[in-house]
Amino acid sequence: MEHRVNEIQISYREKLSTLKSVSLTDSKKVAELLFKNWDARTIGAQESFKIILLNQSNKVKGIYPLSVGGICTTLVDMRLLFAVVVKTLSVGIILAHNHPSGQLKASYEDKRLTQKIKEAAQFFDVAVLDHIILAPDGRYYSFADNGIL
Numbered sequence: 001m002e003h004r005v006n007e008i009q010i011s012y013r014e015k016l017s018t019l020k021s022v023s024l025t026d027s028k029k030v031a032e033l034l035f036k037n038w039d040a041r042t043i044g045a046q047e048s049f050k051i052i053l054l055n056q057s058n059k060v061k062g063i064y065p066l067s068v069g070g071i072c073t074t075l076v077d078m079r080l081l082f083a084v085v086v087k088t089l090s091v092g093i094i095l096a097h098n099h100p101s102g103q104l105k106a107s108y109e110d111k112r113l114t115q116k117i118k119e120a121a122q123f124f125d126v127a128v129l130d131h132i133i134l135a136p137d138g139r140y141y142s143f144a145d146n147g148i149l
Contacts, residue, residue, distance in 0.1 A: 021060045024052070024094070027142035030132055034096050034140075037063050044100050044136035047074040051081060054092035054129070061088055071100060076113060078120060085126055093121070095131040104133055104141040106148065114143060 024030050030052065042048070047069045053061040064084050067074045074097065085093055095114060106114075110133065118128040131143040143149040 023058045024054065024060065024129075025058065027130060027132065027140070027145050030094055030096075030130060030142075031134065031140040033060070034063075034132060034134055035138065038098065038134065042068075043098050043134065044102075046070060047072060047098055047100060049074050049076050049095070049097040051084065052094040052096065053085065053088050053090040054094070056091050058092060058129070061090055073109075076117075078117070081117065082120065082124065085121075086124060090126065092127040092129050094129050096134065097131075098134040098136070100136060102135045102137060102139075104135055104139060106131075106133060106141060106143065106146075111148060114149065118149070 022029065022033070024033070033052070034050070038048075038050075048065065049067045049069075051064050051066055053064060055061055066081055066084075067076055069075060095117060097110075110131070114128070114131045121128050128149065129144065130149060133141040135141075
């Protein structure tokens with residue numbers, strides 16, 4: 001009896017536009033980019049979690065919408081997060097989520113998740129450069145700026 005398994009092929013094609021993209025150097029630029037790429041209709045209604053994927057020069061390869069949740073929480077699947085990071089050959093990431101309530105204080109769960117992602121990223125030599133929390137009114141909170149990354 002012959003046993004067959006599926007052949008798996010992994011591919012990634014870097015777009016030339018990455019080389020022309022903005023290099024993220026501070027939280028203000030990151031927040032501006034996120035607000036431009038966040039759905040203004042839902043930022044105050046439900047929590048979402050995204051990751052910004054970066055190359056060696058901190059140029060943006062893309063923004064991946066990892067999850068959309070409820071009014072005050074969203075789930076982050078670590079396997080899916082790192083599948084995206086590894087498949088895109090990203091060397092740095094910036095985490096981002098919104099607080100529909102407008103509360104910019106990082107919760108215990110936010111801090112715990114960030115630490116968990118940061119520890120896992122070390123296994124792949126991927127730098128977690130920041131975690132940004134967005135408020136619907138245009139304000140933001142940076143973990144890096146506040147020394148909790």
